[in-house]
Amino acid sequence: MDIAVAGAGYVGLVTAACLAEKGHRVACVDVDIEKVMLLQRGMSPIYEPGLEELVRKNRERLRFTTDYAAAYRRADVIIIAVGTPEERDGSVNLRYVWEAAKQIARTVEKDCVVAVKSTVPVGTGDELARWIAEYRKHPVHIEVVANPEFLSQGTAVNDTLYASRIVLGVESPHAEKVMREVYDPFALPYVVTDRKSAEMIKYASNVFLALKISYINDIANLCEIVDADIEAVAEGMGMDPRIGPRFLRAGIGYGGSCFPKDTKALCHLASRCGYELKTVRAAIDVNEKQKLKLIEKARTYIGDFHGREAAVLGLTFKPGTDDIREAPALANIAVLLEEGANVKVWDPVGMDNVKRIFAENLTYCATIEEAIANADLCFIFTEWPEIRQFDLCQYAALMKTPLVFDGRNCYDLESARKAGILYESIGRKQVGAAESAVLVETDER
Ligand SMILES: NC(=O)C1=CN([C@@H]2O[C@H](COP(=O)(O)OP(=O)(O)OC[C@H]3O[C@@H](n4cnc5c(N)ncnc54)[C@H](O)[C@@H]3O)[C@@H](O)[C@H]2O)C=CC1
Ligand SMILES: O=C(O)[C@H]1O[C@H](OP(=O)(O)OP(=O)(O)OC[C@H]2O[C@@H](n3ccc(=O)[nH]c3=O)[C@H](O)[C@@H]2O)[C@H](O)[C@@H](O)[C@@H]1O
Missing domain, CATH: 1.10.1040.10 (N-(1-d-carboxylethyl)-l-norvaline Dehydrogenase; domain 2)
Known part of the structure; x- marks a missing residue:
């Protein structure tokens, strides 16, 4: 089938690559020219294990473009996978979805199905269907299907190829038939329902x-x-x-x-x-x-953060991704900086994104050792394998005071005890707590 995907982000790009892998001809459209140019050179703009290889492997069936008209005009199916960010009041900003819908209505020249993969409030599919039917330029039949996505970042390729289910919210047998042609090559279980229920799922x-x-x-x-x-x-x-x-x-x-x-x-x-x-x-x-739980714990050990050397290990919202959107690390770093701490950070892939927010206010370290050297305290916000496997004795050897606050329970308590560090994690006993009182009293800032 000829499939167009609107949006080359975490969802759109992975979907496009996996559809090409399954034999479809796919045009992946984005309004971001830099992203498209990178992809045209076979490079992925995001860090997602296995994605770049999949894009390169399928380059004969997978193309990237900003020319939405050319991509949508003759497509059998158009998948909308653009962002749906939150507004201040918690509502969903559907600006990008509507923009994509307008581009589709203006350009489609043959009957097709529009599948909404972006996460949208219940009822959006119905509204889109009405709107596209009214404003389409050519007298063609365009059906709207709700086709929500369940992939997780860091395992997105696998999650797509071996998804737990394909949810189709359809309002006609024809739309279901077309969508089954898209997904049958994946041989996955279907849940077929109406559009609103699919959006709610x-x-x-x-x-x-x-x-x-x-x-x-x-x-x-x-x-x-x-x-x-x-x-x-x-x-x-x-x-x-x-x-x-x-x-x-x-x-x-x-x-x-x-x-x-x-x-x-x-x-x-x-x-x-x-x-x-x-x-x-x-x-x-x-x-x-919960996000600031470790900050509160740290205060009980060292009072305030002014002039403290703080190490932060792990910046992304989870391991396996470079995405820092709503990462707990960010809220914590903001408090540390506001209270006058000197903050050194380490993350295997997230540092470039963090630089765009905190710029020169942080010291970006190439290794965990560099980040914790001479630190008064250390926070762990993401359970990267490099952190989990890090030799606990190094905290004691390299830090000024080996005070480790672990927000992801990376280490077992016995190992922490043996390594001689003061170790606080979440929902577990403290290790080395008795000695900690001394820290505030022998404050040498
Ligand atoms: N990130 C994730 O793990 C998952 C996200 N979702 C949902 O999928 C949607 C997309 O999320 P992400 O991929 O993370 O977003 P993203 O921000 O990574 O990517 C969205 C892309 O759409 C592009 N775009 C905006 N307007 C466009 C237009 N008119 N035509 C073509 N491209 C356009 C943007 O330039 C951007 O590259 C959201 O609704 C999200 O809630 C659903 C499941 C998983
Ligand atoms: O709609 C989406 O965008 C996606 O959201 C999540 O995927 P994702 O955000 O990529 O990552 P998760 O693995 O779900 O983790 C989300 C957050 O929960 C945290 N988490 C996860 C699991 C856990 O047991 N404890 C915990 O604190 C992670 O550290 C992370 O910060 C869902 O798992 C996906 O099914 C969904 O498609």
């Missing part, structure tokens, strides 16, 4: 995962108070098949481009309809507080 899934994380973080905080261990608790809970082990990792909260915005968007949608989603509001509140 996306939000309900993301928000459920966010709830699960906030719940385990809430329990982790209680574990600290009652002297229980969240790792054991999560293991014991996860073995119940009704609960499952995934998304029970306690930490400093969820970040990324989707959970924060999608939780707020669903609450906004509900309140517009006069309904309050209390569970989701609570999950958002827990997450907001």
Whole structure:
């Protein structure tokens, strides 16, 4: 089939490459000329394992362009995968979706299906369908399908090739037939429903995962108070098949481009309809507080951060991606800088993106050792394998005071104890806590 994909971001680019891999001819369109030029040279503008190789491998069936008219004119299916960022009030900014819809309506010259892969509020597909039918330039039949995406960054290629399900929100058997032609080569299970239900499946899934994380973080905080261990608790809970082990990792909260915005968007949608989603509001509140949990812990050890040498390991919102959107590290770094700390950071792929926000206010280090050398304290915000595998004795050897605040529970407590560091993590016992009181008293700034 001839497929056009609007948007060459995390979703659009991965989708385009995977569709080409499965034998379709794909034109991937973006308004960002720099992205398109990089892709035309076989280079990926984002860090996503396996993506660049897949793009190069399929270059005969996969092209990149800014010429949307040429890409859409004769396409069988056009997939919209543009961004849907959040507004200040939590609602969804659909500007890019509407722009893509206008471009489609102006250019399509034969019957086609428009599949909306961007995450959009329930009802958007219906509105788009009405609008495109009214404003299309040529007298062609354009059907709109809701086709939400469930990939995770860092594993996006695999998640797409081996997705748990393909959700199709269709309003006609014809639209379903066309979409099945797109996805049949993937041999994955389908959920076929109406457009609004498909749009709701996306939000309900993301928000459920966010709830699960906030719940385990809430329990982790209680574990600290009652002297229980969240790792054991999560293991014991996860073995119940009704609960499952995934998304029970306690930490400093969820970040990324989707959970924060999608939780707020669903609450906004509900309140517009006069309904309050209390569970989701609570999950958002827990997450907001959780983000700065380590900062609060650190204060109890060292008072304030003025003049302190702080090391920050891990900047991206999760490992396996260079994406720093809503990364908990950013909120923490902002506090440290505001209170006058000198901050040295390390991340294997996220530093260029962080430079665009904090510029010269941070010291960017090539190695973990360089970041922690002579530091008064160290924060861990992303569980990169390099951090997990880092020799714990090095903290004691290189830092001025080996005070480590781990927001991702990277190390086991026994190893931390043996390495002689003061180690605070999430929902677990402190290691070396007794000595810590001394730190504030022997303050030598
Ligand atoms: N990032 C993720 O892991 C997932 C994202 N989603 C949803 O997918 C959508 C896209 O997200 P991302 O790929 O992360 O966004 P992104 O920001 O990485 O990419 C969006 C791309 O669309 C381009 N664009 C904007 N207007 C355009 C137009 N008129 N024509 C062509 N291209 C245009 C932008 O230049 C940008 O390259 C969002 O609705 C998001 O909520 C869904 C599942 C996973
Ligand atoms: O709509 C989206 O954009 C996507 O959002 C998430 O994917 P993603 O944001 O890439 O990453 P996740 O692995 O879900 O992690 C999100 C955040 O939750 C945190 N997390 C995750 C799992 C966990 O147990 N604990 C935890 O704190 C991660 O550190 C990260 O900050 C969903 O997992 C995808 O299914 C969905 O398609």
